[in-house]
Amino acid sequence: MSFRSLRAAFAATASLVAVGGAIALTATPTEARAEEGMWTFDNFPIQAVNQKYGTRIDQAWLDRVRNASVRIQGCSASFVSDEGLILTNWHCVVGCAQELSTPEHDYVKNGFLPATREEEKKCPGQTAEVLTEITDVTDRVLGAGQGLEGAAFNAARRAEIGRIQQEACGGDAKFNCQVIDFYRGGRFSLYKFRKYDDVRLVFAPENQAAFFGGDPDNFNFPRYALDAGFLRAYEDGKPVETPNHLKWNANAPAEGDVTFVAGNPGTTQRLLTISQLERLRDQQLPVTLIQNSELRGRLLEYSLTGDEAKRVSFDPVFGLENSFKVYYGQQGALTDPAFMQVKRDQETELRQRVAADPALVQQIGDPWADLERVQATARDLYLPFRQLDQAAGGGSTLYQMAKALVRAAKNTEATPEQRARLAATMGEETPIYADMEEIRLRYWLSKTREYLTVDNPQVKAMLGRESPEALADRLITGTKLGDAAFRREAAGMTLEQLTAADPLLAFVAANDDAAKAIGDRWAAEVTAPTARAAEKVAQARFAAYGTNQYPDATFSLRLSYGTVQGWSYRGVTVPPFTYMGGLYERATGSEPFNLAQAFADNEAKVNKETVYDFSSTNDIIGGNSGSPVINAAGEVIGAAFDGNIHSLGGSFGYDGELNRTVSVSTAAITEALRNVYPNPRILGELGVR
């Protein structure tokens, strides 16, 4: 368990100019463009790809890529040496860099560039996982839920999934077994991962090199960002041997070259029904955007109050602005009449096919109508669910810790192993910034009062006679949860002991029954019937279009294919490459367009013709951050870190004309390790002279 927020929304550069009118989604899955799709490794369209590109992909190629692909928290990565060296994005390791930093050693601002392997530092809570086996368990999972509804349905499925995972992994800490949902309930697969939980930071450039252009350039292209970082997997104190790594190719690709991206796209919502999309558009996204904007304003003002405030708020502001842009782009797609019309046409087409097949109707009923009813319930429950459970604490780390401790103390069925694991996690050192904690808590408390109203019983119970500001201050000032030793101790306490020991624990304990109750209602009245209906929509889809489809993203390993390409929009053509010289042209000297120190100091040495970043047609989404970009020969040629502005609607549909992946080239990383952050040790390990 890590308290770092999931970075499943990839960092990127987006202007917020409305994008619309040009979306050309394919009408039915059977007409999917060749580049569309986040394919599972057990259903990759090998033949179609080889035919289209003249490549020679085969099962062995796929296995090699799979074995070199690494899943890390919220991101993707790959082994690139035989000593456990992992390539990913800087923005996937910056959280670790922030945690390892102190006011004296700021690895975010100055980079982390140790000269020796001995100085590589463990990232708290970080794991690395390699997918070793895929097993279809659809029948067992669907069978367990058969004939059940609501909480009973959830419980039966959860129990069966637990059994499947337990049977496959036993108690072996070197493996992680996870049953993953595909096609929104159409298929379930057991994914077995080899797991490493000693992962160390090897290299992070200065934030200003990695995130040049900051939020304004995020989700934009052309782009000049060294968004790359290295980790290393250790076991028993030694680097892991990884013969199955990707060969490092320091040459940039050419326009039109075929590119594969292997990684873990977090979530797409392409298979949602119209009623589900409309609830997102009318309620969930607006509330999320509005609340996130207020928090953004609060954090930005705080960040301007001093150097230390700026330092500690860097990563949280970055994460918040990044996800804001993602949601804003999603909202843009859903409020685009042309886009929604295409989705409506697709749904109508599928429902007509179903209606024409009486046996199928008999089997599945009308899941679209079921989902429409679920949305009415979801509209009623969403605000209390969001404020009291899902988004409770406003992102406060201390609140999350308190909640974990309280829930564990209430769980009478926890095993000794689970308790030991909690104590170990809680005992890990992690920096806590009291100001940030207090901002988040008072923001959450005041929004909860605002959205649920002053006279709501839960709001009254939480606030008592205090104001959100005074309560947040009292809880954060008084809590001992910033102390790892106290947390470890708390992991062994009863609910009564927790309540007596600490004001924040007492607060969470007092209000947790209500939070759990609304969470349980959401699970029984929204999650369960959604799963029941989605399973039937998936059956309809298989019946209508066959199994040659890719499933929605579920932070599971996928392979996407495409080519190096720019795009044209409203008469403007954007070429697919930027060069390192362009960085110096774009720099203004003012944040966030100032040069990183090392880039400024070493300008004379840098080869300005080096390809810096490039765009390709691969279909990816947040969670793919850090994914290796691979050529037909199976060599790594870049790390995907972003999408262009047009990719923001990608959650709901892929537009081959406009949707682009943005990657940092291995050529640029190599040049940086040669002449900007000279590091012969890593270059040697990558096999570069």
Next chain:
Amino acid sequence: MSFRSLRAAFAATASLVAVGGAIALTATPTEARAEEGMWTFDNFPIQAVNQKYGTRIDQAWLDRVRNASVRIQGCSASFVSDEGLILTNWHCVVGCAQELSTPEHDYVKNGFLPATREEEKKCPGQTAEVLTEITDVTDRVLGAGQGLEGAAFNAARRAEIGRIQQEACGGDAKFNCQVIDFYRGGRFSLYKFRKYDDVRLVFAPENQAAFFGGDPDNFNFPRYALDAGFLRAYEDGKPVETPNHLKWNANAPAEGDVTFVAGNPGTTQRLLTISQLERLRDQQLPVTLIQNSELRGRLLEYSLTGDEAKRVSFDPVFGLENSFKVYYGQQGALTDPAFMQVKRDQETELRQRVAADPALVQQIGDPWADLERVQATARDLYLPFRQLDQAAGGGSTLYQMAKALVRAAKNTEATPEQRARLAATMGEETPIYADMEEIRLRYWLSKTREYLTVDNPQVKAMLGRESPEALADRLITGTKLGDAAFRREAAGMTLEQLTAADPLLAFVAANDDAAKAIGDRWAAEVTAPTARAAEKVAQARFAAYGTNQYPDATFSLRLSYGTVQGWSYRGVTVPPFTYMGGLYERATGSEPFNLAQAFADNEAKVNKETVYDFSSTNDIIGGNSGSPVINAAGEVIGAAFDGNIHSLGGSFGYDGELNRTVSVSTAAITEALRNVYPNPRILGELGVR
């Protein structure tokens, strides 16, 4: 010209729980519920009202009420003594109280309660206007635009309107003549006002008495707020004689009593077409809500940095949160499928009537299709229009001053009188808070870069090589516009002189051509064709439903009627009255639910049975704040200050079952002047013993 922001959104208490499902708008204007409507004084349904309520309203009654009704900036008010005493809301005078305050004398926090008339203080820029005459000028205005389009249409209309106003008022500073649009271009009337421009603050209670419950209670009911304040109109240094005032009735009404509200509802959008509503829903409201939320977060964090920060941010935060809630409520209505369906049905009905009348089709064409095309243009232009012109400066007072000075210097046709007026306005003392100015400016600059993109030519021109933060700092630190003497001097300068004299003036001057260009495009390509088409929709409406309709609100004097009533929603019945004792029960001691000092000190004296606030079915909206609530006898019994949560969709339609006006009773004001803020002087003037 005043630099205070227009408070045309009335203060109120709203929970943000989604309100929907219960909206029962009438299908066509002819079926309008009796309580619906913001009627002009020359088209009030006297007979229908008298029949329904057994009242004896006649033209003389209407004239008396009109002559006692007062329009002030962004609010409504009424004369309540024969010496120019004006009743309005506290929240309509708090801006004045804030401007008159200093760190030593905080009239917002402590109230303004002078013992003698000599201590009444002039509110900078405040005027008071009484409507004396209404003349129909529809033919002249429509005739001027005949056959013209775009900028030429705007110019011709503007010129004709200018002529009409000039002919009616001449140069007499005691009058204000204004041609006002009714029925969205269906009718134009000349409103002639008697104008007073020496208006002084007489009484403002403590903010904690007036705004008890703060933003959380705003747009909610039951409510416990003394949202009342008094001004006084002066002329030639003496109080104005006002024999036409409303008689003060210190007794609270009973449930079911008929109530009239006379005031200036700011804007309703009930006659907009579906395509216009959809653009509001999909673009304008979301962007406004998102940006306002970020500014809200910035200001809230700033307000917590110290006592002086809290003091100077009070009124801006209050205004921002109030308008945020209004927009949020509007968005709630437009994203409610049932609500939009009613609007769609209404439009379909009207269009069918038109289609059935070939002569009408011949005359008006298809204005709905015209408006749909205008929306496409508006979607393209909105973001640059908003960022560069409409919302430029982010609410910075200094920016607005600079813009006014630059525009005046560029206006080669300005008359000597206009220049003198500008110099006088600019020379008025007004407090400037540099921190607040800088927050607003950097917020605006960073949002402009975000929404228009880094590479937008106007963004590049504005920022040059500076960051939004550094630029805002340089401009606000360097400008001399905080000094009234410098501003007066600047009002006589050429553009070159302005540029040389001051960095903020130089910045605005350098970027104003681009701002004006997009403003002109919006006027020509959106405003003008919208007016052209709306005029035709209005003709269709008159043809279909006759003239017995009320027009959309345009901050012009209206009369609404209704009765004292609570409401029921989802099984909960809310009674129409609160009592002063309830205040003491609701108080928690924590902001914003702490008692005002005087209410705490005088608890033993206060008659807790006094009706405090009450709800009625009157159809009002922002701008009506401060309106007198009048009984059938023509006496004032309260001041309207808010709507309930259900009133937030009132911009687009009135729901008689749920939509309620919230007013503070004259009974409560009287009790406060007796036992909380004892003031025999004012009580005597009101004729109360």
